[in-house]
Amino acid sequence: MLPPADSLAPAWLTVPEDANDLAAGVWPASAVRDDDGGLVLAGVSAASLVRTHGTPVVVIDExxxxxxxxxxxxxxxxxxxxxxxxxxxxxxxxxxxxxxxxxxxxxxxxxxxxxxxxxxxxxxxxxxxxxxxxxxxxxxxxxxxxxxxxxxxxxxxxxxxxxxxxxxxxxxxxxxxxxxxxxxxxxxxxxxxxxxxxxxxxxxxxxxxxxxxxxxxxxxxxxxxxxxxxxxxxxxxxxxxxxxxxxxxxxxxxxxxxxxxxxxxxxxxxxxxxxxxxxxxxxxxxxxxxxxxxxxxxxxxxxxxxxxxxxxxxxxxxxxGTAGVTLYEVGTTKDVTIASGAVRRYISVDGGMSDNARPALYGAQYSARLASRRGDGEPQLSRVVGKHCESGDIVVDHEYLPADLVPGDLLAVPVTGAYCVSLASNYNHVPRPPVLAVRDGRSRVIVRGETLDDLLSRDAGIDGASAPEGEK
Missing domain, CATH: 3.20.20.10 (Alanine racemase)
Incomplete structure (x- = not known):
């Protein structure tokens, strides 16, 4: 039996019959789950993309x-x-x-x-x-x-x-x-x-x-x-x-x-x-x-x-917009009880407002799904947040996700093809993620991800004295 809708949930968000479903129109048409419940985009499994490229990673269905x-x-x-x-x-x-x-x-x-x-x-x-x-x-x-x-x-x-x-x-x-x-x-x-x-x-x-x-x-x-x-x-x-x-x-x-x-x-x-x-x-x-x-x-x-x-x-x-899906790894989870007694689960991922500034800028709403497997837990009201030092670093404000979601799971956020990479930043000195294209069971890098060396290379005070005063 499904749990009742939480009092913290907005009126438009209803408890799903299945917290693993992929809503039509929100995901690329090629998005499916494999026999193990893992997310597959254009014939390429999310897990395989993460094994090669790490997380976060932005995937575009060509x-x-x-x-x-x-x-x-x-x-x-x-x-x-x-x-x-x-x-x-x-x-x-x-x-x-x-x-x-x-x-x-x-x-x-x-x-x-x-x-x-x-x-x-x-x-x-x-x-x-x-x-x-x-x-x-x-x-x-x-x-x-x-x-x-x-x-x-x-x-x-x-x-x-x-x-x-x-x-x-x-x-x-x-x-x-x-x-x-x-x-x-x-x-x-x-x-x-x-x-x-x-x-x-x-x-x-x-x-x-x-x-x-x-x-x-x-x-x-x-x-x-x-x-x-x-x-x-x-x-x-x-x-x-x-x-x-x-x-x-x-x-x-x-x-x-x-x-x-x-x-x-x-x-x-x-x-x-x-x-x-x-x-x-x-x-x-x-x-x-x-x-x-x-x-x-x-x-x-x-x-x-x-x-x-x-x-x-x-x-x-x-x-x-709909062609893009961002993959994250779950780092920590915690249940937060507010004064009314209602409980919201906070799920922290290894990206955030540096790769998707829209929720912080506009209060934009997103969806999310467990990507590495099929969750067996009941749908639980969750908030997906990033790793940045900002309370407004929210990736998905309201979503029902399986209650058995744990650190190390992969989480997928759809509809990130537009204005996410374009608005990406190095806030907190976080490197911007790579962008991959997927088609017909194959993937390729179309924008290389940044490395820590890339970030350090722009700091003029490293490997030598700072530039003389007045010199630019």
């Missing part, structure tokens, strides 16, 4: 990434074709970018969105054609813009009046022409964490709707700039399409007004499509997203008597 990338491209292309236009899908590299991942998404017909010089150089090193890149960022330096124009980046999404003038000077000096889009704050408040909402008025990205026309007018005056259209991103981890529909409607008002003075070829509605982190999350299917968003644009254009522009979208998390 076919999951490719399948989702292809699904987004085909869904938006079909919807756009039905509306009499075209669609391009950019992979948002900030979710997680390596040369290998860049090649996967390019193979599947996507483009790549970058937002720093580092991301730009990774994409170029992967062999991505510069014309297939979009360059974002609210504070692109002169050097970053110089490099983007030099290599021929396909489009730069301008974010401020200062950036327009920087590009005007760069293109004049280089006698170049650069395509640009103008990022617009639509004012639509996405139903997400405040730190993830990017279209409300009081934030750092883009031009307010009322200022965008003047920005476009200035761009059209500059010989070296080609105005390619409007861009808007309303936030991240958004379920449903209502916010996208409203944002598109507001941008189309501006779009129609701008058409009076020249072409507005493209409308980029960004990304932010939500995925399932727990079994209760219910993300909108990709085909539905594409059909409804594109339909809203087509309807808005018809109402205004204007042609449907070429469309662009920028999913990142929705492509790679």
């Amino acid at each position: 076919d999951e990434v490719r399948t989702r990338a292809r699904a987004f491209r085909l869904a938006f292309e079909r919807a756009a074709s039905d509306a009499g236009t075209t669609a391009q899908v950019y992979y948002a590299g900030k979710a997680f970018l390596s040369t290998t991942v860049a090649r996967w998404v390019i193979d599947e017909g996507l483009r790549v969105d970058v937002c720093t010089r580092g991301e730009l150089e990774i994409a170029l090193a992967a062999g991505v054609a510069p014309g297939s890149l979009g360059f974002h960022g609210n504070n692109k330096s002169v050097a970053e813009l110089e490099r983007a124009v030099e290599v021929g980046v396909g489009s730069i999404i301008v974010d401020s009046a200062i950036e327009i003038e920087r590009l005007a000077a760069i293109t004049a000096r280089r006698d170049a022409v650069q395509r640009v889009l103008v990022r617009v704050i639509s004012g639509v408040h996405a139903e997400t964490h405040d730190f993830l909402a990017t279209a409300h008025e009081d934030q750092k990205f883009g031009f307010p709707l009322e200022d965008a026309a003047a920005a476009v007018a200035r761009i059209r005056e500059v010989p070296g700039l080609e105005f390619a259209g409007l861009h808007c991103h309303i936030g991240s981890q958004i379920f449903g399409v209502a916010g996208f529909r409203e944002s598109a409607s507001r941008l189309l008002e501006l779009h129609a007004a701008l058409l009076q003075d020249g072409p507005v070829p493209q409308l980029n509605l960004g990304g932010g499509f939500g995925i399932a982190y727990t079994r209760v999350d219910d993300p909108t299917p990709i085909d539905v997203l594409a059909a409804e968003i594109v339909s809203a644009v087509a309807e808005g254009c018809a109402a205004r008597g204007i042609p449907v522009p070429a469309l662009s979208f920028e999913p990142g998390r929705a492509i790679i």
